[in-house]
Amino acid sequence: MESITKNRQPVEALRAMVARAYGPEEVPDAGEDWVSELSDGWFNVAYRIRLRSGTQAVLKIAPPPDVEVMTYERGAMATELAALRLIREHTKVPVPEVDFADQSHEVCDADYFFMTYIDADNLHAIRDAVAGTEINAYDEALGAITRELNTIPGTAFGPLAGPGESTWRAAFLRMVEELLRDGERRGVDLPHGYDVIREVVAAHADSLDEVTEPRFVEWDLWPGNCMVGDGRIVAIIDHERAFYGDPLMEFGFAGSESSAYGDATAFIRGYGHRPFTTAERTRRRLYNLHLALIQIIETNFRAHTGTEQYDWACERLQETVALLAE
Incomplete structure (x- = not known):
């Protein structure tokens, strides 16, 4: 689904995010076919990432800071991280594991997080x-x-x-x-x-x-x-x-x-x-x-x-x- 809220990032920014989350040893070699966008989402952009070790992960990135979102959508990524934590602490409902989250905006202009890829x-x-x-x-x-x-x-x-x-x-x-x-x-x-x-x-x-x-x-x-x-x-x-x-x-x-x-x-x-x-x-x-x-x-x-x-x-x-x- 296409939406101006999807904050697509250049490959070098994606590589920097992978390095920060998993370490430089997991950054794929340049030119490899290691990233693809998951197009089903309606709000955040999401990428399927294959790390150098072969492990797959999903990267979600919040909307660009200059794109106005609806009032109830402000801080949506922080809400998702809180929800995932609550679900894991209080239920047995299956949800992805959060590998890494970054709200510093140092390598990306918005919040982002990595989670386990669900092969289903x-x-x-x-x-x-x-x-x-x-x-x-x-x-x-x-x-x-x-x-x-x-x-x-x-x-x-x-x-x-x-x-x-x-x-x-x-x-x-x-x-x-x-x-x-x-x-x-x-x-x-x-x-x-x-x-x-x-x-x-x-x-x-x-x-x-x-x-x-x-x-x-x-x-x-x-x-x-x-x-x-x-x-x-x-x-x-x-x-x-x-x-x-x-x-x-x-x-x-x-x-x-x-x-x-x-x-x-x-x-x-x-x-x-x-x-x-x-x-x-x-x-x-x-x-x-x-x-x-x-x-x-x-x-x-x-x-x-x-x-x-x-x-x-x-x-x-x-x-x-x-x-x-x-």
Whole structure:
């Protein structure tokens, strides 16, 4: 996926980063075919690196400092590193090992880190070629993994590194308001007026008060961030959007209120969630509204040249506003 947030670096800078992380003895010889870009990501640039010893690693680099990102994306790489540490400390969910992280900006103009390379298939990439029963098994496993991630407790609602809020209502309303201000600042057109969206969210905010315990929410755990092999999930990747909040905000539940996000049945079965209450369905609709806002507004920040995502997400926003009006 192409985006102006991808901070591609010249080969000599990549060699300097490898030397800093693994030592000069692991820097590949000049001219060797040792680096390739992994093109599936939507935000950070990522490279597959083959070290001189033959070991493979992945290098992720944060966006360039002169490229404006959305408010909630600021410090995303630090969030990912914190998320990986929490997941390893509190769960058995498989994630890559961080080999080295550098925030000095001495050999690169942005934060970067190296992690282990996962030799497996991307579930989103192979989904159409896999039998339905196998997809259901993967979705069930993804539900179980998500539930395990949600057991990690927080002390406040909001970003992993803070500042946090004492209530989920305050944290979620802040998340929505940050998005709306980003869109207004960039002049992004919404199918409903910005103040209309604010009114819709405020009218249903009481449903958020049921959530009283901050829990780790991976949020971006869709099939594209799930690596599989030999019929099982072998790693979860891309953790830069994690926060402490309501587990019902996890992406796997999105299809429960909109079939456009896929069938959530197997995921919910694997998660072990009982049938949703009226308040939970309202919250899930609010979370789909939040997701649609991100998908619309980020097309401007990432300078998309096509309108496919924008048009699709506008449909999702209109759909969700109508559901909330029922």
